[in-house]
Amino acid sequence: MPVxxxxxxxxxxxxxxxxxxxxxxxxxxxxxxxxxxFADDPALYEKLTAHTAVAVNGxxxxxxxxxxxxxADGDRLSFVKAAAGG
Numbered sequence: 001m002p003v004x005x006x007x008x009x010x011x012x013x014x015x016x017x018x019x020x021x022x023x024x025x026x027x028x029x030x031x032x033x034x035x036x037x038f039a040d041d042p043a044l045y046e047k048l049t050a051h052t053a054v055a056v057n058g059x060x061x062x063x064x065x066x067x068x069x070x071x072a073d074g075d076r077l078s079f080v081k082a083a084a085g086g
Contacts, residue, residue: 003030003071006078011048014038027054028067030077051082 005020012018015037024030031054038045053060055078061069071077 001025001071001073004074004076005030005034006076007034008048008052008079008081010081011079014044014048024071026067026071027056027061027069027077030071031067034079049079053080053082054078055080 001023002021003024005022007015007018007020009018011034020034020037022030022033024033035042035045038048054066055061056069056071057076058078060080
């Protein structure tokens, strides 16, 4: 099932796009598909996704359930960078 994936600015610079359409039944399957895009440099994937959270349709998924979270056709999965401010 197709899922729309929005990647962080840093990831989009590396991939050349800020949106991908990938298939997966769970968040974990889609994260693995994004990781496969960085297959030639897995350390770069880890660096770009450090301090990120995952949201499905704009709602952050709970850490413990994150990879097992079920997805439906057309869902939007986003990598959300942590922000700090004062």
